Amino acid sequence: MDSPLTQRLDLFLPGQLDVTLLRLCHQLIEHHVDFKSSVMMAIQPRGVYLGRRMHALIQGLIPDLHMPYGELDVTFFRDDVRRHASPLIANATKIDFLVEGKRVILVDDVLYTGRTIRAALDAMLAFGRPASVELLVLVDRKRQRELPVEAMYTGISVDALPDEKVIVRLKEGGGEDSVRIESR
Amino acid sequence: MLSSRHLLGIQDITVDDIGLIFKTASEFKEVINRPIKKVPSLRDVTVANLFFENSTRTRISFELAQKRLSADTINFSASSSSVKKGETLLDTVNNILAMKVDMIVMRHPNPGACVFLSRHIQARIVNAGDGAHEHPTQALLDCFSLKEKFGTLQGLNVAIIGDILHSRVALSNIYALQKLGAKVRVCGPPTLMPRFIHGLGVEVSHDLADTLSWADAVNMLRIQLERQDVRYFPTLREYTMQYGLTMDRLHAAKKDLVVMHPGPINRGVEISAEVADSSSSIILEQVENGVAVRMAVMYLLAMGN
Numbered sequence: 001m002d003s004p005l006t007q008r009l010d011l012f013l014p015g016q017l018d019v020t021l022l023r024l025c026h027q028l029i030e031h032h033v034d035f036k037s038s039v040m041m042a043i044q045p046r047g048v049y050l051g052r053r054m055h056a057l058i059q060g061l062i063p064d065l066h067m068p069y070g071e072l073d074v075t076f077f078r079d080d081v082r083r084h085a086s087p088l089i090a091n092a093t094k095i096d097f098l099v100e101g102k103r104v105i106l107v108d109d110v111l112y113t114g115r116t117i118r119a120a121l122d123a124m125l126a127f128g129r130p131a132s133v134e135l136l137v138l139v140d141r142k143r144q145r146e147l148p149v150e151a152m153y154t155g156i157s158v159d160a161l162p163d164e165k166v167i168v169r170l171k172e173g174g175g176e177d178s179v180r181i182e183s184r
Numbered sequence: 185m186l187s188s189r190h191l192l193g194i195q196d197i198t199v200d201d202i203g204l205i206f207k208t209a210s211e212f213k214e215v216i217n218r219p220i221k222k223v224p225s226l227r228d229v230t231v232a233n234l235f236f237e238n239s240t241r242t243r244i245s246f247e248l249a250q251k252r253l254s255a256d257t258i259n260f261s262a263s264s265s266s267v268k269k270g271e272t273l274l275d276t277v278n279n280i281l282a283m284k285v286d287m288i289v290m291r292h293p294n295p296g297a298c299v300f301l302s303r304h305i306q307a308r309i310v311n312a313g314d315g316a317h318e319h320p321t322q323a324l325l326d327c328f329s330l331k332e333k334f335g336t337l338q339g340l341n342v343a344i345i346g347d348i349l350h351s352r353v354a355l356s357n358i359y360a361l362q363k364l365g366a367k368v369r370v371c372g373p374p375t376l377m378p379r380f381i382h383g384l385g386v387e388v389s390h391d392l393a394d395t396l397s398w399a400d401a402v403n404m405l406r407i408q409l410e411r412q413d414v415r416y417f418p419t420l421r422e423y424t425m426q427y428g429l430t431m432d433r434l435h436a437a438k439k440d441l442v443v444m445h446p447g448p449i450n451r452g453v454e455i456s457a458e459v460a461d462s463s464s465s466i467i468l469e470q471v472e473n474g475v476a477v478r479m480a481v482m483y484l485l486a487m488g489n
Contacts, residue, residue, distance in 0.1 A: 126218050
């Protein structure tokens with residue numbers, strides 16, 4: 001149960017999230033046009049629901065499109081792997097294509113310190129040398145970046161405090177869509 | 185997080201530990217099947233492989249696992265060291281640790297050598313076999329291979345066949361299989377059964393045919409020719425006649441048995457060449473899984489700093 005002291009702030013009004021996701025899709029289409037050499041890669045564990053949703057939405061908008069989609073686990077590539085108090089549990093990497101010469105669209109739910117993305121760039125090299133890498137995130141937590149990483153496509157930007165949590169839940173993971181900031 | 189700072193034996197770890205090791209190992213198995221098989225997870229960790237007893241595959245498997253994790257490694261074998269000059273185990277290890285080593289992988293002829301070490305040093309210890317006591321990573325990779333094959337070990341009938349007396353693989357496997365819910369039967373000549381085997385809660389049989397028809401999977405142990413200073417059976421030929429796994433016996437068991445062997449195989453002694461090379465055998469899968477499981481063990485131990 002949530003403690004009564006927990007405060008929540010929804011970042012999207014009802015229905016607004018769908019519009020934002022659709023906007024992100026159109027921005028991708030604007031840049032990639034036919035997606036001929038584009039691939040989408042979502043970051044485990046929390047980016048994959050967003051990745052699956054985005055991939056399905058784009059496939060729906062461009063009927064004959066077959067853009068490869070994969071899920072990348074970056075646990076073993078993190079620079080903080082041995083500095084965490086709790087263990088970092090690995091998730092499955094499901095990538096059945098090479099990124100050699102491809103334009104990679106990297107998808108994650110929240111961009112915060114930038115360390116996950118750095119690890120993802122490292123992890124991706126095991127699958128080839130991409131022509132380019134773009135980052136799409138649903139929530140950009142500005143201000144507390146620890147590495148020079150910026151997203152090319154952003155759903156919403158927020159200024160959350162360090163002790164606040166940005167929680168993205170999508171219905172693919174069970175329950176309802178919700179994107180919110182929780183603070184105690 | 186693992187419940188223990190070291191991996192000294194299967195007896196000391198929990199079912200949750202095994203689950204975490206398996207989960208991590210399956211992700212590492214995916215990694216080692218990539219074109220680029222390396223991850224940088226342990227690039228700030230130094231591991232010393234101390235082999236006071238000969239080993240080829242276990243040492244190679246550990247070394248490869250360390251390299252895949254980007255750890256720095258040093259290798260040490262007793263035959264080329266100051267142990268010959270009379271240095272004690274603790275002195276040898278403390279000298280190595282003084283050079284800032286984070287983890288020790290040790291094989292030693294004396295049972296309990298790793299436990300002894302764990303009481304005196306800070307570094308993480310992985311037991312790679314201590315005498316006839318335990319060989320935990322072998323049991324983990326055997327069970328991991330069975331889990332891959334059957335989905336679960338719950339209710340599985342697993343027979344361990346051969347030289348139970350001298351086998352650390354047998355003891356670690358018994359602990360691991362029982363923790364994971366499998367039923368265990370050991371089978372071999374009475375002279376190669378430990379005296380207190382019943383205390384482990386396993387079935388004991390001296391009848392190979394009956395054991396084969398009972399089992400879903402069999403683990404054929406190597407006859408340790410180097411330990412046969414006392415005569416445990418009249419001749420190797422007689423042993424093979426009674427306990428050697430042949431194609432005929434495999435077919436007589438009627439169901440699809442899974443055949444394992446921890447290696448190295450004595451072809452034509454405990455297992456015939458045809459069985460070892462048959463589709464029932466998962467011996468080479470075991471070797472592949474060995475690297476993934478050892479990566480998982482060292483990765484998880486190194487995390488608990």
